[in-house]
Amino acid sequence: MNINYGDRIPNNVNLSEDKTLQRALEHWQPEFLNWWREMGPEGSQGYEVYLRTAVSVHPSGWTHYEHVKMPDYRWGIFLNPQQPDRTIGFGDHMGEAVWQDVPGEYRANLRRIIVTQGDTEPASVEQQRHLGLTCPSQYDLRNLFQVNVEEGRHLWAMVYLLHRHFGRDGREEAEALLQRRSGDANNSRILGAFNEKTPDWLAFFMFTYFTDRDGKFQLCALTESAFDPLARTTRFMLMEEAHHMYVGESGVARVIRRTCDVMREHKTDDPQRVRELGVVDLPTIQRYLNFHYSVTLDLFGADVSSNAATFYSTGLKGRYEENRIQDDHILKDRSYPVLQTAGGELVSVEAPALNALNEKLRDDYIKDTVSGVGRWNKVIQKCGVAFRLSVPHKGFNRQIGALAGLKVAPDGRVLSPAEWHANVHEWLPTDDDRSFVRSLMGRVTDPGKFANWIAPPEKGVNRKEGDFEYIRFG
Ligand code: BYC
Numbered sequence: 001m002n003i004n005y006g007d008r009i010p011n012n013v014n015l016s017e018d019k020t021l022q023r024a025l026e027h028w029q030p031e032f033l034n035w036w037r038e039m040g041p042e043g044s045q046g047y048e049v050y051l052r053t054a055v056s057v058h059p060s061g062w063t064h065y066e067h068v069k070m071p072d073y074r075w076g077i078f079l080n081p082q083q084p085d086r087t088i089g090f091g092d093h094m095g096e097a098v099w100q101d102v103p104g105e106y107r108a109n110l111r112r113i114i115v116t117q118g119d120t121e122p123a124s125v126e127q128q129r130h131l132g133l134t135c136p137s138q139y140d141l142r143n144l145f146q147v148n149v150e151e152g153r154h155l156w157a158m159v160y161l162l163h164r165h166f167g168r169d170g171r172e173e174a175e176a177l178l179q180r181r182s183g184d185a186n187n188s189r190i191l192g193a194f195n196e197k198t199p200d201w202l203a204f205f206m207f208t209y210f211t212d213r214d215g216k217f218q219l220c221a222l223t224e225s226a227f228d229p230l231a232r233t234t235r236f237m238l239m240e241e242a243h244h245m246y247v248g249e250s251g252v253a254r255v256i257r258r259t260c261d262v263m264r265e266h267k268t269d270d271p272q273r274v275r276e277l278g279v280v281d282l283p284t285i286q287r288y289l290n291f292h293y294s295v296t297l298d299l300f301g302a303d304v305s306s307n308a309a310t311f312y313s314t315g316l317k318g319r320y321e322e323n324r325i326q327d328d329h330i331l332k333d334r335s336y337p338v339l340q341t342a343g344g345e346l347v348s349v350e351a352p353a354l355n356a357l358n359e360k361l362r363d364d365y366i367k368d369t370v371s372g373v374g375r376w377n378k379v380i381q382k383c384g385v386a387f388r389l390s391v392p393h394k395g396f397n398r399q400i401g402a403l404a405g406l407k408v409a410p411d412g413r414v415l416s417p418a419e420w421h422a423n424v425h426e427w428l429p430t431d432d433d434r435s436f437v438r439s440l441m442g443r444v445t446d447p448g449k450f451a452n453w454i455a456p457p458e459k460g461v462n463r464k465e466g467d468f469e470y471i472r473f474g
Pocket of ligand 1: 113114116117120121124151190191192193211212213214215216218219298299300301302303304305306307308317358400
């Protein structure tokens with residue numbers, strides 16, 4: 001297979017000169033395309049989609065928009081420019097020069113972190129594979145596809161690191177990333193949330209708001225890494241992550257706005273009546289929020305984790321905004337609060353700070369998340385509706401860590417299994433909620449038209465006018 005490297009694979013890693021990398025990619029790229037055809041957006045291969053392609057790390061490298069068939073998308077490999085004299089900012093190697101190659105003793109752990117990160121990217125494309133069939137508009141369909149191709153690029157980013165720095169086992173891991181499948185009982189994706197279905201567009205917007213935000217925090221922690229190629233790659237990925245979270249936040253806001261407009265117009269706050277009017281009632285939105293939030297909290301790992309301590313001490317993974325934190329960046333004699341149960345209640349106890357780093361990142365995530373929920377509440381408030389959304393307690397519906405399996409109400413009360421089962425239908429989406437939301441999902445593809453259950457966006461992509469043809473269906 002002949003690849004014109006500079007053109008076909010935009011990159012700043014000197015691909016045209018790197019024969020080893022070329023050989024690895026020549027093998028992997030066709031397999032990636034096979035995976036894309038099999039597991040990428042269903043029925044979309046012939047569409048020409050108005051997509052943004054990253055063509056350089058310069059800020060103007062982002063302004064490249066054109067109609068392109070997705071299998072022809074130019075998945076590129078970009079690392080943010082190397083910062084001369086960068087030193088390690090935390091852990092046992094603090095103050096030493098960052099590494100351009102993988103130290104032998106940290107190879108297994110680094111590979112594991114890169115593989116875990118890489119695995120989430122194709123997983124999310126698989127989860128979102130059927131959504132295009134029920135898109136609420138061309139604008140939204142285009143955003144879905146943009147998210148999908150960028151997750152594909154994030155996979156490339158991790159595969160580049162595996163191919164370039166991990167030899168044969170890196171190549172094997174890169175292949176395995178194309179073989180696991182979201183939700184497959186025999187060969188599932190690594191982390192729990194990436195094996196859940198994304199069955200409808202409300203779930204998609206919640207996923208991009210909540211779960212892509214886990215991406216933001218995990219990537220931020222990896223931008224601190226002593227392994228400089230990982231730090232520089234993840235720094236660049238964060239630019240794309242920001243767009244995904246925007247799709248989520250604005251998507252949910254538009255669903256809320258439409259619901260509130262209909263409630264006001266028909267002077268009703270009865271969820272059943274609201275449903276009859278063809279929009280998503282606010283309690284159902286709250287239940288979706290509870291689900292996606294709690295499933296995403298699990299992605300941060302166990303509250304007390306020796307893996308997390310090792311990753312930090314050895315310099316592989318830092319904290320969110322490490323250099324803004326005022327402490328010794330070694331954390332050996334510090335503590336951090338985590339939750340436990342005692343006497344049927346959740347209580348806060350101090351754990352060694354090094355072991356509690358997953359919990360610290362989860363807490364940083366929670367702060368960031370809550371502010372966006374506040375912005376959704378402003379939309380509701382502006383419409384004069386009394387309802388308010390909120391995030392449930394950190395212990396609600398957890399499956400990973402010390403709180404796993406505990407029955408905790410959204411307000412933090414520890415419940416008996418019987419109390420939980422009697423009330424869970426008010427807190428998590430029921431089969432009925434999901435089939436109602438599914439029943440709203442038609443397919444709207446006329447330029448400038450939107451499904452009844454969602455308000456139009458405030459502005460078009462790349463300042464395009466409302467009836468712009470984002471997709472040429474061919
Ligand atoms: N599901 O010591 P612990 C994104 C396992 S999202 C299933 O706490 P550790 C994106 C764990 O593997 C960001 N299993 O684990 C978003 C371990 O297994 P072993 C993705 C889980 O190592 C949207 C055991 O439980 N990036 O980019 O601290 C669209 C003990 O746990 C889960 C990263 O995650 C789970 N949720 O793990 C597209 C960054 N959690 O060793 C993309 C890389 C834990 O006992 N990953 N386990 O067999 C890491 O830094 C860490 O591995 C984790 C925490 C954050 C996942």
